[in-house]
Amino acid sequence: MNTALCSSFGSCASCVLGSTYKSQKQLKIARTKELFSGIWQACGFAGECCFFETNESGFRSRAEFRLWHDESGVHYAMSRADKKPVIIETCAIVDAKISALMPRILEKINRNSSLKERIFGCEFVASSDEVLAILLYHKDILSIKTELENLANELKISLIARSKGKKLVFGSEILNQKITVNSRILSYKISPDGFIQPNASANEKMLNFVYSKLANHNKKDLCELYCGHGNFSVALAPLFSKVLATEINKASTALAKQNAEQNGVKNLEFARLSADEFAKALRAEREFKRLKHLELSSYDFSHILVDPPRAGCDESVLNLMMEFQNIIYISCSQASLKRDLEVLAKTHKITDFALFDQFAHTNHIESIVLLKKIKFLA
Structure with missing residues (x-):
């Protein structure tokens, strides 16, 4: 793998073998x-x-990302070897359905202050024909239940939200x-x-x-x-x-x-x-x-x-x-x-x-x- 396939290679600690x-x-x-x-x-x-x-490329049907906050908004991030975050614009190794959903869901989160506040992680699971997103929060997700439901409906996806001791499911958490x-x-x-x-x-x-x-x-x-x-x-x-x-x-x-x-x-x-x-x-x-x-x-x-x-x-x-x-x-x-x-x-x-x-x-x-x-x- 090299920068021609992924611009984050060399900084993201997920992929470490740079040879052919x-x-x-x-x-x-x-x-x-x-x-x-x-x-x-x-x-x-x-x-x-x-x-x-x-x-x-495109082989991972399950992927987990940190969500990093800065003055310009929320971004996907992975850890470097020193555990510090590296911003991820795209990820070459994830399933095509995950790759297509990643920018769409992030855009919606950045446009909604309630969804953006205290979110710290996003996971994806893809099957043959379906994709599921999981959002992780450091706040009570029951306070944003309506916003989460609207997000799932607007993107026409199944969505799970989690916070300490709580879980909300919109659509189905079971994939085929x-x-x-x-x-x-x-x-x-x-x-x-x-x-x-x-x-x-x-x-x-x-x-x-x-x-x-x-x-x-x-x-x-x-x-x-x-x-x-x-x-x-x-x-x-x-x-x-x-x-x-x-x-x-x-x-x-x-x-x-x-x-x-x-x-x-x-x-x-x-x-x-x-x-x-x-x-x-x-x-x-x-x-x-x-x-x-x-x-x-x-x-x-x-x-x-x-x-x-x-x-x-x-x-x-x-x-x-x-x-x-x-x-x-x-x-x-x-x-x-x-x-x-x-x-x-x-x-x-x-x-x-x-x-x-x-x-x-x-x-x-x-x-x-x-x-x-x-x-x-x-």
């Missing part, structure tokens, strides 16, 4: 090989590390996302209050990669931990006899159930449990009322899929994973992934390792690792 995208790709692959070479050897991986590219997996168009309901894959195109590539790799596996039932709104479980359910997915967030679990229903998935059940709680339930170490609708003994799991937060998996979850014949590990942190693979290498070998570039011009990389059991612990 080809060079960025080579850098991320080289770093991965250096970090994981020992793990690959320990896990018997001799294959190619696949790399899935992203677009250089379409993703094609194995030539099948899936429709998901997504919410800004839950985890959303911030690069929809990369997410589609991730889903299709896992689907294609599992197509030739001997499969029975699938267990998924950290399922969110059902992103992977809904897409992969046709490959398995039965699927059981867990998620601790109540709102995400409710959306996941809706997503399964609206896509006609009949073999998928959800349980509102943390990964650690599910590990205890599966080993019959503890009973949970939230599992009364399920008979865990009826499942014959051949695969487990985990998509944990950046911190990775804790010890109880890793011990559970090691009992499964096949593991699909999706990771947003190569540091925690390496740590966890060092444990899983005791029982499993790596069969596939793929990189998905969610964010061009940054050091971030998403990884998907498939592992197969080679031995049982004594």
